[in-house]
Amino acid sequence: MASKEPLKGTDALEALALRFPQLYVAPAEGAQDAHRAAAGHGIAPEGASLDHFEGSPQDELREVDTPAGPVEVLFLEHRRDFETFLQIIGNKSAPVPIARTVGAITYRGLADWGKVAAAHAAYLASGGDDWNSEFMRLAKEPGAFRSEIIIISEGPYSNVAAEDTSYSADEWLHISHEIRLHHECAHVVCRRTMPDDVLPVWDEVTADVVGLLAAIGHYDAALATRFLGVGESGFTGGRLAEYLDEEQTARIDEIAAEVHAACVRIEEMSGPAEAADPFAFLLDLKREPLISY
16 A cells, blocks of 8 residues: 555656666666766766656556555556666666566665755754764764665566466456565565575565465465476476576576475465465565575
């Protein structure tokens, strides 16, 4: 449920660019100096523009409530805009390719120059006259002037086509949107409540649990294993490979078979109660992992 009025269309990116001026720096070779000035010092480039984003009336920035507190979510309808955003924020405006299986991501600890501006204005309003010293003092506080934001895109979840599911194209697009949203919210809840409990593969498995329970009302192991590309006999091609280190990749078939078995077990464990409270089920699964990756 949204706790603030959402921003739609061009208003969404324009509002974010005021806080994260690196969004004005189009991905390009040699754009890193301009990105560094914008992200690190809040200096927008000369002639600042967002023309490198196509934009859509369906784009939306909203605040979503989770059991661990609110989180900002940006939806970008056009895949090109989603990839541009990731190139800028995640890759310092380098024009690197973004894998088609990536449909959502959460950025944590982003320097938020909107928060700096608000603190500056409040300091001046209180009669302060040494902002540089006050800024240095405030900046030492944990998480000072930092924000977290989820970015989600349009398109089939995990690049799984509608014809490979039991849903129509329109149904699958809507379901994919809900899976992405709740999958990323699951990551936020886990990081905020269990910051030291990180198992990359298990984190993905359990976030998909929340996404599926929220989107379709039950956990579908057949879909979940297709997302990750895991089968009883090993790896079949999917997201699993993105979460393994070099040593694990060398035995991907073994790990895939374990993940497949875990997904089947989760389906046996889940029911109406788990669908009614996916996040409680998530935390139960995190406390007692079925795999160790």
